[in-house]
Amino acid sequence: MDTELIGEPFIPQRTLLGPGPSNVNPRVLQAMLSPLLGYLDPDFLKLMDDVSAMLRQVFQTRNALTFAVSGTGSAGMESGFCNLLEPGDVVVIAVNGFFGERMSDIARRQGADVYRVDSPWGQPIDTDAVRQEMKKHPAVKMLAAVHAETSTGVLQPLDELSQIAKEYDSLLLLDAVTSLAGSPLNIDEIGVDFCFSATQKCLGAPPGLSPVTASEKAVAAMLNRTNPSRSWYLDLSLLFDYWANNRRYHHTAPMSMVYGLREALRMILEEGLENRLNRHTRNADALWAGLESIGLEFVVSREYRLNQLTSVYIPEGVVDTDVRRALLYDYGIEIGGGLGEFAGKVWRFGLMGESSKDINVLALLSALEAVLPTHGYEVGRGVAVQAASTSFANNRSN
Amino acid sequence: MDTELIGEPFIPQRTLLGPGPSNVNPRVLQAMLSPLLGYLDPDFLKLMDDVSAMLRQVFQTRNALTFAVSGTGSAGMESGFCNLLEPGDVVVIAVNGFFGERMSDIARRQGADVYRVDSPWGQPIDTDAVRQEMKKHPAVKMLAAVHAETSTGVLQPLDELSQIAKEYDSLLLLDAVTSLAGSPLNIDEIGVDFCFSATQKCLGAPPGLSPVTASEKAVAAMLNRTNPSRSWYLDLSLLFDYWANNRRYHHTAPMSMVYGLREALRMILEEGLENRLNRHTRNADALWAGLESIGLEFVVSREYRLNQLTSVYIPEGVVDTDVRRALLYDYGIEIGGGLGEFAGKVWRFGLMGESSKDINVLALLSALEAVLPTHGYEVGRGVAVQAASTSFANNRSN
Numbered sequence: 101m102d103t104e105l106i107g108e109p110f111i112p113q114r115t116l117l118g119p120g121p122s123n124v125n126p127r128v129l130q131a132m133l134s135p136l137l138g139y140l141d142p143d144f145l146k147l148m149d150d151v152s153a154m155l156r157q158v159f160q161t162r163n164a165l166t167f168a169v170s171g172t173g174s175a176g177m178e179s180g181f182c183n184l185l186e187p188g189d190v191v192v193i194a195v196n197g198f199f200g201e202r203m204s205d206i207a208r209r210q211g212a213d214v215y216r217v218d219s220p221w222g223q224p225i226d227t228d229a230v231r232q233e234m235k236k237h238p239a240v241k242m243l244a245a246v247h248a249e250t251s252t253g254v255l256q257p258l259d260e261l262s263q264i265a266k267e268y269d270s271l272l273l274l275d276a277v278t279s280l281a282g283s284p285l286n287i288d289e290i291g292v293d294f295c296f297s298a299t300q301k302c303l304g305a306p307p308g309l310s311p312v313t314a315s316e317k318a319v320a321a322m323l324n325r326t327n328p329s330r331s332w333y334l335d336l337s338l339l340f341d342y343w344a345n346n347r348r349y350h351h352t353a354p355m356s357m358v359y360g361l362r363e364a365l366r367m368i369l370e371e372g373l374e375n376r377l378n379r380h381t382r383n384a385d386a387l388w389a390g391l392e393s394i395g396l397e398f399v400v401s402r403e404y405r406l407n408q409l410t411s412v413y414i415p416e417g418v419v420d421t422d423v424r425r426a427l428l429y430d431y432g433i434e435i436g437g438g439l440g441e442f443a444g445k446v447w448r449f450g451l452m453g454e455s456s457k458d459i460n461v462l463a464l465l466s467a468l469e470a471v472l473p474t475h476g477y478e479v480g481r482g483v484a485v486q487a488a489s490t491s492f493a494n495n496r497s498n
Numbered sequence: 499m500d501t502e503l504i505g506e507p508f509i510p511q512r513t514l515l516g517p518g519p520s521n522v523n524p525r526v527l528q529a530m531l532s533p534l535l536g537y538l539d540p541d542f543l544k545l546m547d548d549v550s551a552m553l554r555q556v557f558q559t560r561n562a563l564t565f566a567v568s569g570t571g572s573a574g575m576e577s578g579f580c581n582l583l584e585p586g587d588v589v590v591i592a593v594n595g596f597f598g599e600r601m602s603d604i605a606r607r608q609g610a611d612v613y614r615v616d617s618p619w620g621q622p623i624d625t626d627a628v629r630q631e632m633k634k635h636p637a638v639k640m641l642a643a644v645h646a647e648t649s650t651g652v653l654q655p656l657d658e659l660s661q662i663a664k665e666y667d668s669l670l671l672l673d674a675v676t677s678l679a680g681s682p683l684n685i686d687e688i689g690v691d692f693c694f695s696a697t698q699k700c701l702g703a704p705p706g707l708s709p710v711t712a713s714e715k716a717v718a719a720m721l722n723r724t725n726p727s728r729s730w731y732l733d734l735s736l737l738f739d740y741w742a743n744n745r746r747y748h749h750t751a752p753m754s755m756v757y758g759l760r761e762a763l764r765m766i767l768e769e770g771l772e773n774r775l776n777r778h779t780r781n782a783d784a785l786w787a788g789l790e791s792i793g794l795e796f797v798v799s800r801e802y803r804l805n806q807l808t809s810v811y812i813p814e815g816v817v818d819t820d821v822r823r824a825l826l827y828d829y830g831i832e833i834g835g836g837l838g839e840f841a842g843k844v845w846r847f848g849l850m851g852e853s854s855k856d857i858n859v860l861a862l863l864s865a866l867e868a869v870l871p872t873h874g875y876e877v878g879r880g881v882a883v884q885a886a887s888t889s890f891a892n893n894r895s896n
Contacts, residue, residue, distance in 0.1 A: 111532040121534045133527045134509040136519045138832045171569045174749040178731045206730045308752030330728040332604045333576045351572040354706030434536045
């Protein structure tokens with residue numbers, strides 16, 4: 101076979117305002133440049149401890165099992181199901197979007213008896229229906245839900261779900277991929293038994309790791325299994341041994357990613373979790389004011405709308421991909437298209453982590469004002485930017 | 499919970515001469531600094547194509563399914579077993595070290611009927627015993643072996659295994675974590691059906707991705723499954739759709755790692771695969787001359803010894819961890835300890851990828867000459883370095 105040389109990469113600078121990855125601060129990339137260490141080097145083990153300690157602060161938990169799985173958010177999702185469910189276990193999964201469906205798929209692959217409770221996309225979970233389903237079974241091992249549905253932009257209130265899980269003595273599993281460090285989430289106070297997230301959304305690091313945390317009850321469930329987890333790579337009892345207990349080798353940790361996550365977590369704690377949430381709120385307010393001013397219709401009502409991810413219906417007559425392509429190539433802005441039943445029907449605007457900036461809000465609205473009229477949707481020039489600016493000004497004076 | 503700030507990381511520069519990770523070239527780290535792109539950004543998809551194309555050159559294959567799984571080498575290992583085996587399938591696994599054992603563990607978790615054929619650690623696989631085992635079963639779905647056993651340093655000859663797999667119409671799965679780009683390996687010529695590797699050994703990138711390749715026969719086996727793979731995250735049919743077919747979203751690719759792997763592959767092809775293998779041979783020769791000159795005993799006979807990983811027995815009376823600690827803290831050199839039944843009994847010296855350098859050979863031998871005598875093993879000062887220098891000189895004049 102002849103050798104064919106491939107040239108330098110072309111990697112343009114994008115403003116990432118879709119469903120993730122979001123932009124990362126140069127400090128985080130810089131940290132990833134640090135030299136590699138052995139996976140049992142005492143200096144690396146110390147950095148792992150730092151990551152666990154900071155993740156506990158961000159998850160707001162005292163859970164001993166708190167670390168980052170060596171895969172993207174979906175690996176963290178799978179780790180929850182493959183460690184907590186055994187074949188034949190009953191799991192009730194609340195589905196109101198693409199990622200609830202993914203959870204159902206993953207749970208089925210563990211041999212669990214999966215009962216889906218579906219709510220319409222764009223709306224919160226129907227907790228009455230969840231309660232009805234829970235009642236039907238003599239024992240429900242786990243109740244699973246998505247905190248921030250990235251496919252729709254719904255923020256799920258957690259009190260009622262937590263109450264139901266407690267009533268039925270079920271483990272509560274929560275997908276916090278898009279919510280962690282972008283929406284309020286207190287794992288211990290709510291009583292979440294297993295939670296997973298991802299680095300590339302509101303945490304502000306590149307994709308590649310999935311922070312997870314498990315309550316004592318969840319750890320007991322995984323240690324008391326009849327058979328080992330169907331995944332060795334995602335076996336949390338083995339990973340717990342490596343991250344926190346006897347430091348037994350499991351796999352070669354992706355240290356560059358760990359360096360990046362560590363720096364991103366440092367930046368979150370320096371900013372302060374509350375300040376960070378307020379920043380996400382302030383920028384969302386301005387974006388919404390702008391989108392509203394040009395008549396775009398929100399998928400999610402204000403009460404349940406995520407600050408870090410806003411979905412709008414694509415106006416009639418406008419070709420989804422034409423607009424997204426123009427934003428990408430003419431303005432260097434990435435927004436998200438729809439997933440699953442929302443494909444071709446909605447756009448998703450993300451303002452997550454480092455991407456949640458006032459200048460990004462203004463840039464996105466300016467670009468939409470320029471692009472939409474040439475693709476069949478009239479917009480008064482400057483209207484959206486003006487509305488956003490007013491929102492910023494009002495929030496500043498508060 | 500009070501916020502507790504954590505400071506700048508302490509990340510020393512190590513010379514990584516253990517079982518991996520190996521050092522990476524600054525060009526690779528530099529590439530990882532490139533801005534993030536969306537997981538469906540056309541400019542990112544192009545980079546993925548480049549990675550697949552270059553991996554084909556390194557694996558020496560025309561396999562369409564050739565890409566990098568978003569996890570470390572063990573994730574690639576698991577992807578092979580969870581996609582190719584279904585519950586009840588018979589798999590024969592040749593075990594002559596720690597990673598053969600890991601394969602058996604992973605295969606069992608897929609519900610397969612696992613038949614281990616054990617050979618002593620430090621020796622190649624007993625292919626007669628493998629043949630005997632294959633004969634016992636009406637059908638063997640897969641024969642699995644490790645090409646380069648990282649726990650022992652054995653390079654497994656492949657012709658006979660390939661012959662056996664063909665005779666019994668079994669899929670041949672090969673662990674090439676430590677061998678790819680360090681030992682000769684021609685996937686198509688040998689007839690390997692599934693092969694996985696890792697980025698942090700001879701490929702010269704940080705850990706975090708696992709290159710895999712699958713033959714048409716293997717792809718057919720995974721597409722014709724009765725039930726989906728037990729892992730969704732590692733479902734190769736879904737990953738194939740994302741990497742090569744209809745570009746359907748699966749997970750958010752860890753693009754920084756992809757950038758790094760792409761640059762590492764570029765460097766391999768610029769050097770030339772054959773030149774690279776020769777470099778590994780030349781440096782191993784010199785290391786062996788040095789180790790031999792001070793009387794250290796090799797675990798593996800020369801015929802089966804890996805160029806990129808050399809195991810020696812720890813001399814009697816010498817405390818394993820004392821020596822490794824002295825090398826690490828006084829000389830900044832990491833070597834590997836033993837795994838499994840070799841724990842505390844052997845040291846493993848890696849010269850992989852960017853770490854396979856003449857100056858590293860000389861530095862390691864100098865450090866051993868300085869450290870061993872203070873830990874109970876007499877070494878004539880300068881002897882090992884002299885032997886290695888002579889080896890380098892002889893190889894240069896060839």
